[in-house]
Amino acid sequence: MTSPSAASAIVTAALVIIGDEILSGRTRDANLSYLAEQLVEAGIRLEEVRVVTDRTDAIVRAVNELRERHDHVFTSGGIGPTHDDITCDAVAEAFGVAVERHPEAVRRMREHAARRGLELNEARMRMARAPASAVLIRNPVSAAPGFTIGNVHVMAGVPSVFQAMVQELLPSLRGGDRMHSLSVVCDLGEGVVAGGLGGIQERYPDVGIGSYPYYRAGAFGTTLVMRGTGRDRIELAAEEVRALVRSLGGTPTDVNEET
Amino acid sequence: MTSPSAASAIVTAALVIIGDEILSGRTRDANLSYLAEQLVEAGIRLEEVRVVTDRTDAIVRAVNELRERHDHVFTSGGIGPTHDDITCDAVAEAFGVAVERHPEAVRRMREHAARRGLELNEARMRMARAPASAVLIRNPVSAAPGFTIGNVHVMAGVPSVFQAMVQELLPSLRGGDRMHSLSVVCDLGEGVVAGGLGGIQERYPDVGIGSYPYYRAGAFGTTLVMRGTGRDRIELAAEEVRALVRSLGGTPTDVNEET
Numbered sequence: 232m233t234s235p236s237a238a239s240a241i242v243t244a245a246l247v248i249i250g251d252e253i254l255s256g257r258t259r260d261a262n263l264s265y266l267a268e269q270l271v272e273a274g275i276r277l278e279e280v281r282v283v284t285d286r287t288d289a290i291v292r293a294v295n296e297l298r299e300r301h302d303h304v305f306t307s308g309g310i311g312p313t314h315d316d317i318t319c320d321a322v323a324e325a326f327g328v329a330v331e332r333h334p335e336a337v338r339r340m341r342e343h344a345a346r347r348g349l350e351l352n353e354a355r356m357r358m359a360r361a362p363a364s365a366v367l368i369r370n371p372v373s374a375a376p377g378f379t380i381g382n383v384h385v386m387a388g389v390p391s392v393f394q395a396m397v398q399e400l401l402p403s404l405r406g407g408d409r410m411h412s413l414s415v416v417c418d419l420g421e422g423v424v425a426g427g428l429g430g431i432q433e434r435y436p437d438v439g440i441g442s443y444p445y446y447r448a449g450a451f452g453t454t455l456v457m458r459g460t461g462r463d464r465i466e467l468a469a470e471e472v473r474a475l476v477r478s479l480g481g482t483p484t485d486v487n488e489e490t
Numbered sequence: 491m492t493s494p495s496a497a498s499a500i501v502t503a504a505l506v507i508i509g510d511e512i513l514s515g516r517t518r519d520a521n522l523s524y525l526a527e528q529l530v531e532a533g534i535r536l537e538e539v540r541v542v543t544d545r546t547d548a549i550v551r552a553v554n555e556l557r558e559r560h561d562h563v564f565t566s567g568g569i570g571p572t573h574d575d576i577t578c579d580a581v582a583e584a585f586g587v588a589v590e591r592h593p594e595a596v597r598r599m600r601e602h603a604a605r606r607g608l609e610l611n612e613a614r615m616r617m618a619r620a621p622a623s624a625v626l627i628r629n630p631v632s633a634a635p636g637f638t639i640g641n642v643h644v645m646a647g648v649p650s651v652f653q654a655m656v657q658e659l660l661p662s663l664r665g666g667d668r669m670h671s672l673s674v675v676c677d678l679g680e681g682v683v684a685g686g687l688g689g690i691q692e693r694y695p696d697v698g699i700g701s702y703p704y705y706r707a708g709a710f711g712t713t714l715v716m717r718g719t720g721r722d723r724i725e726l727a728a729e730e731v732r733a734l735v736r737s738l739g740g741t742p743t744d745v746n747e748e749t
Contacts, residue, residue: 251698251700251717252700252702252715253522253523253526253539254526254535254536254537254538254539255526255530255536255669255671255717256523256524256525256526256527256529256530256536257671257673257715258702259523260522263512263519263541264512264515264518265515266515267512267513267514267515268515270515271514271515276513277513277514277515278513278542278543278548279513279540279541279542279543279548280512280513280539280540280541281538281539281540281541282522282538282539282540283537283538284537284538285700289537289538311680311681311684311701311703312680312681312684313680313683313684313687313688313701314684314687314688314691314699314701315691315698315699315700315701316701349679349681352681352682352684352685353685354680354681354682354684354685354688355681355684357684358681372705389703389704389705391705410514412514412516414516420608421570421571421572421613422570422571422608422611422613422614422617423611423613424572425570425571425572425573425611425613425614425616426611426612426613428572428573429572429573429613432573432574439510439574440573440574441510441511441544441574442570442572442573442574442575443511443517444570444648445648446631446648446650456511456516458510458514
């Protein structure tokens with residue numbers, strides 16, 4: 232998709248998913264699509280996602296490259312109690328700071344353990360550690376917190392906990408101009424609409440027009456997605472797209488509410 | 491997870507998913523988990539995945555960084571007929587070579603178009619382009635080919651076509667020592683097994699032991715995954731893990747066939 236031209240306030244983000252279980256195909260990631268949808272609402276543009284192995288050097292490199300380039304970096308995974316949970320130490324290394332036991336994290340975990348009748352053993356207490364100067368992200372599900380250091384927000388990988396942490400965190404982040412989108416589905420192949428579509432894109436440089444072919448249940452067609460910060464411009468571009476589809480003998484259908 | 495120590499032949503790979511539609515949350519990627527599973531079978535370790543925007547600079551950077559670091563780089567998306575399909579040009583730019591119309595690609599697409607009664611317009615002919623010196627990857631679904639240049643394999647984003655191209659390509663790639671895995675599920679929290687698990691990991695540096703907590707249907711527990719190139723070592727580590735779970739009052743269950 233062609234990028235929309237510079238808007239007045241663009242806020243970008245990246246996500247680092249830490250997880251050998253995803254790279255080995257054992258688990259399907261669910262956090263990318265959740266975060267993507269939430270960031271659209273918050274006016275933050277997710278521009279890059281990396282899935283990296285549970286290795287310190289891989290995490291440090293991804294975090295350091297991405298925090299330079301984006302307003303926000305989110306991480307998912309590797310903050311549990313076991314030997315393979317190394318995200319806290321890797322992020323501290325990326326920032327060149329020490330890891331400490333965080334008194335407020337200890338307090339929250341003690342309270343949770345007492346309520347649930349859990350023993351707070353040494354392994355669990357690992358989850359009360361955070362890089363020096365980090366700010367905790369509340370975990371309303373299982374108490375062990377995430378944290379923010381600089382522009383990096385470190386969260387759990389378990390989807391229910393990740394989602395709860397995103398909900399805790401997002402209201403406190405500065406967003407930019409919200410992206411809106413509108414989709415038109417048509418019963419024509421991509422190759423049929425491509426020529427005319429390129430012309431519309433040239434006339435609407437401030438609207439990103441994406442074209443996504445589909446084959447399902449024996450039928451094929453194309454979903455055309457208009458995205459940008461100006462709703463009126465998106466609607467104007469969409470009207471030209473609908474007219475193009477009709478002129479080529481197809482039937483355009485709006486598939487979702489404008490968002 | 492701790493990395494297994496150096497095996498005799500480690501072959502690594504990365505995947506670049508090109509797609510604004512995934513970063514905006516509109517579409518869930520299906521190609522990562524498919525490729526991950528296929529690469530395990532082929533003895534190739536998927537070590538990094540990046541999802542990048544449909545922008546030339548983002549694609550060029552990802553391809554150039556990853557092809558230096560891995561034996562194979564796979565890309566998914568952006569090779570269709572529309573204005574937002576820029577992967578071919580971006581990959582050519584990454585290699586500093588020109589894009590040309592490829593005679594064999596033209597032949598295959600003409601044949602397919604004739605069979606299906608499709609018109610081969612200018613937009614569709616864009617899909618017959620490839621970087622100079624690229625080798626085509628056959629597309630048995632819709633003819634328009636992918637291609638390999640250097641160690642970079644460029645494939646379609648539509649899952650049915652991506653999968654078909656992976657099947658065409660994989661037999662021709664050199665794999666390394668195959669990773670095997672074995673999973674044991676237990677009804678204990680991660681914090682309970684963590685201490686003992688770390689000890690087992692220390693005794694089996696050649697087996698990566700991953701720990702994945704779950705909460706589902708009101709129950710919680712932990713899946714423990716042993717991975718490595720030596721099946722006997724994996725089974726020995728798994729037996730220690732089962733004994734650990736029993737010693738802590740839990741019940742270990744093998745969840746899948748050893749792979």
